[in-house]
Amino acid sequence: MTIHDLPTDRRIGGARLRTVLGVWQRTGPSYVALADALRAAILSGSVPLSTRLPSERELALVLDVSRTTSTAAYGLLRDEGYVASRRGSGTVTTLPDGPGLRVGLPAPGSGDDLVDLSIAAPSAPSSLHAAYLAALDGLPRHLAATGYAPSGIAALREAIADWYVRRGTPTTADQILVTTGAQQAIHLLVSAHAGPGDRVVVEHPTYPHAIEAVRAVGARPVPVPAGVDGLDLDLLESTLRQSAPRLVYLIPDHRNPTGTSLSPSERERVRSLARRHRTMVVGDEVLTELTIEGPAPVSFAGDGGASGQVVSIGSASKSFWGGLRVGWVRGHPDLVARLATIRSHVDMGTPILEQLVVAHLLTAGDETLARRRAELRVRRDHLVGLLRERLPQWQVPIPRGGLALWVDLGTPASSALAAIAPRHGVRVAAGPAFAVDGSFERNLRLPFSEPPEALERAVDGLTLAWDALGTGPITLGAPARMVV
């Protein structure tokens, strides 16, 4: 195949697009309002990437606007990079921030001077440079070898096993697979257990790239509500009973994006559900070390006994730094062996030096983590204070850990706000980015992992953007669904 016939088989018809856009008219030039609504629909995922839009003529017809308006709206979006005109494919949705991102999630760390609150990840701790130097001291031992260690080097697998042991979950190195970040761990577990048509339960809302990993293998994410009151365990139980999912993906501690956690008794119940229904339950513990107040969470894997169904994954990305790209899976040795085999089709291992760095941080990083927690607490409180002062109409629950606030805007304007926020110097991820089905238009995830001054600039920008939406914010119409 050639590039020019790269599949752009997705279309959205005029009538469907009209429904997706809902009531978009408001004061100001029509073409700007139409462009804003279209941009919001693209960013929220209600119109997927690489989808062919109706012609300008058809659009004008179905929306009952002038041809000039539809042409000008497409023109504006084209200038902004939200649509592109491809040879023979008409007008196709795209994104201005370049490759590597999901619709609904702006590009992480693009090289502009916006405050980027689209990604909840801290910058590196000051102690990281020292950790790299320590790792470099340990490197020569490995340089004489080929550098291939598909399951991870022994030093790191043991350090990770010890991390579980310290938290009360007996673990041996052969129960650990080192991965290229937690995302690979999720990908491997989903690939190993789910295929086309299979069901995978996810909390709702949840981490967007987990939803993607499920869809990438053709499986169907089955959402179980996990709102401000936490995960609905009764609904989880009936879902396990009725829809026999292949896998359950949970974030037990400081959930992304809502910030809630499973209580000790809820963890116990989840484990017994896993055993009773013989369903593999994956607990994503990437945020586990980021408890801002209250006791440290108990280990999701419990006593680890006879729990082939309870799998834990972790990562150094949130506790220490995303630039390390080191994650892991803790499970039964048989599972670890199977995942390692699948992994060798995907990549041949994780860089040796990064493994040495993380081994060092897991054993000598307690002080670094203590500083990080203290810092996050200050930043969380700072952002909460700013929001309550500047945007009092927003509901701002206070999480006891993690990296972000899950704000209730009080009106379904999240995608619209995310769409125009960059014009006011801040990038945010709209609520629907964390949804299976385009819901959460009333919610916005706001990370507090940035420095105070950045948070201040961000709130300035959000306030301006909020005002710019006007008294009657854009209505995007009933829950946007993927249009394919």
Added chain:
Amino acid sequence: MTIHDLPTDRRIGGARLRTVLGVWQRTGPSYVALADALRAAILSGSVPLSTRLPSERELALVLDVSRTTSTAAYGLLRDEGYVASRRGSGTVTTLPDGPGLRVGLPAPGSGDDLVDLSIAAPSAPSSLHAAYLAALDGLPRHLAATGYAPSGIAALREAIADWYVRRGTPTTADQILVTTGAQQAIHLLVSAHAGPGDRVVVEHPTYPHAIEAVRAVGARPVPVPAGVDGLDLDLLESTLRQSAPRLVYLIPDHRNPTGTSLSPSERERVRSLARRHRTMVVGDEVLTELTIEGPAPVSFAGDGGASGQVVSIGSASKSFWGGLRVGWVRGHPDLVARLATIRSHVDMGTPILEQLVVAHLLTAGDETLARRRAELRVRRDHLVGLLRERLPQWQVPIPRGGLALWVDLGTPASSALAAIAPRHGVRVAAGPAFAVDGSFERNLRLPFSEPPEALERAVDGLTLAWDALGTGPITLGAPARMVV
């Protein structure tokens, strides 16, 4: 699902196993000979991993041996770790070297004192430590950010683009996607273009993990012969015409395992075939920098003009060190954007420090490469000399580059040799490991990337193993096929 019902649905019947084993009887204890033959079949992939073997009783029956012999043979293999007895699943094939490897490929760099010639990869150059230090100097600039760069950091994408420009292929940074090694590049390209039932053309023999990546998405590898005379381009052309593959995977320079290369005119023809048949052709240039004699190869991507169908992948693993895990794809910006999106389902990027190291090596690594080439030339000639002296009955073609010799044993004993070689202190990959269909039993890949003294110990071991096979080496029965 629980661990204990992890699928072991593959069985091999007694009759089929007898065919696969062929004539295995020879002097010495029957149970050792039977164990050797079974081990060879497992290592060659003719009996796949996690396959349930016949019961000891059935085995004794079909092979017409005593129950004691079959029981002792299984017992020996169990002790060695080639079979395991699983609750409710009888005797199942497994591998002693732990997770992370393909049947037929022993575990890379296992922690024993064998000479490991199963993997063709050099140890790190002495200059690598300095490269890490240089990268560490450049790191602070990145520590203030979140460390997420799904497509790669600009500095590396530009350094890679320049590498192509220096070789006569105009390239811009937006044509480069940084990956977690070349294996991920292969995985992403296959995932993006091939699905269940699709055909993907591969050279035969070829890099085993490329065959795996094709099978992992349910696609069918279509082998085109690439023996000592190089790739059969007429057959490639008729294959493109007749079986309309979604993708072609080639190693244009110093092919793994045969060591042959495409001539400049052959490259020209491959590119025009790609255009004419609108088929994407992927050239794996991981070995390109390892020319031992003769001129450096011309760029596979040619002038790069209008060649959406010609894609190149590369890696620092063979030129510099496998422990870096940095690879890349060079293609049309649209393709790069699509791959980056798929990649974000697999992992979130490549570690920043490793990217800085490789950016440094690509710009300042010429001297390192020159030393490596000189060193490889010496080691190649040393291994060829040793083999001609000690194992004169083997045919040893001399490659002009790369990392390995593709030896013709003169008899189909490769898997048998690989099976017993570890007892004599050396680990090798049998010919069938590089096959789509279990062929190449006459061939053995012998990397010369190890230091001279290691090569000497390896040839000592191979000589002993060869003698141990006896005058009448084990016949494994005509082309072993995957038994599923």
